[in-house]
Amino acid sequence: MKQIIDFKLVEKQGYGRSVLLQLRTGRVLPEIRPGQFVQVRVDGSPSTYLRRPISIHDVDFERNDITLLVQQIGEGTRHLAAAEVGDTINVVLPLGNGFSMPERGERCLLVGGGIGIAPLYYFAKVMGEIGIRPTLLLGGKSKSDLIRLADYERLGETFVTTEDGSLGEKGFVTMHSVWQKQSFDKIYVCGPKPMMKAVAKLAAEKDVWCEVSLENLMACGLGACLCCVEDTVDGHVCVCKEGPVFNTRRLKW
């Protein structure tokens, strides 16, 4: 069940352009699946009006904490990043459908680009809880984009690309040598659209099942306003409600 919750910011950590916000509530968190997202209200920012859709980086059901990894790309996210420990942050959650959970024994590759690595952390963690150790392929412009790399490495074998070659193999995620060395049953992708399209194409060539997480501009986050539509084989569908995760076969890419 979706809820509107006032969280307290209990911990904050900066990583260059991004900030990790750990939010706590006295209420019991609803069930939250990997790949679902939240809508965060931005208070006190005169040039913004709507909530900001943010992926869920991690969940701690014992403390009733959620963690968001927020990249400062505009006024709204800059305002969120300026919040201080102790501040109240109003969140609507959980939204969307999230990733399809794999079966035990399936070889899974999680591909993240830029801030798109954020939801893959919680996903890899939940996979670990059911006995799946995924392979992660994370890409960034530079090594500063690859936040919490050591934490990802604990959840699965992790490969890295950077466009400037400052860490891992130089180039895009689609160019990494892991594609030649390993094969997978399922590929899950989150990142910029051109990157996701490139990975989806590669997956199609290899005839591998592939899911991508979209981030179309949205207003309500609930499937009411019909602003965030993606063109699919079933026509225009709301990314916020029917996604944000889609099987690439459903998309008109």
Next chain:
Amino acid sequence: MTIDLGRGLVLRNPVMTASGTFGYGEEYSDFVDLAQLGGIIVKGTTLYPREGNPYPRMAETPSGMLNCVGLQNKGVQYFIDTIYPRIKDYDTNVLLNLSGSTLEDYVKGAEMVDALDKIPAIELNVSCPNVKQGGMAFGVTTTGISQVVSEVRKVYHKHLMVKLSPNVTNIAEIAMAAEAAGADSVSLINTLMGMAIDAEQRKPKLSVITGGLSGACVKPVALRMVWQVAKAVKIPVVGLGGISNATDAVEFMLAGASAVEIGTANFIDPAVSVKVAWGINEYCERHGFATVAELIGALEV
């Protein structure tokens, strides 16, 4: 708190949710007890299915947003077969927002909706700014609105609310034409035509370049238009446009609205509609109004 808008449309309280901002009510059922609302107005529906405009359909603006959804919907028949059975037993008034691109579409759609027992009213959308040859063609002239309202009136026997466009020179004249053609009430305002540009890319932010502006930023315009229309017509006026809290809603009622609709504010606080209803009640108690109807047009000038 009861408000009687006439011809069988009685609201438990003056607060409804605006078309296109509240889905079919189901999307908000985790946040809102629909029985605490005067009514919900479901997504704009046309006789035939429409895919709407391409993405991107939304641009944020200071204290508001632009949209160019373009009436994406699955058509009246789909509504009747699939959605109506799910929502007909809600403990609130469910109004259908009906749009069209030809007179025949409006009339046929209205005839079909007339047969639905649990839909006590149509909100006739003659003011969508996002569809080519769309309803707004009817809504911006007195002859256009007279024509569509009088033809729909012939086939529709329940409460006929007509939603007016603010993109006109004199909205009071349009409202009077709707009243003369048989409207039971008018609701206003629909969105204001606007535009947003990404200067860095030198491109429009919306796929079809222009869109409809809504949100807190339009409230002063909406309030002024409600005031002008309420003085010009005898039928009830339903006010909307940027209402974000109970004080905003009270202002619209003081300006002459008999009821209000909450629109874009639902996106920022999904529970805002019921809070507005409670807040109006609290205002009435605090100011010694025995009934909410006493607020209508109570502005002292």
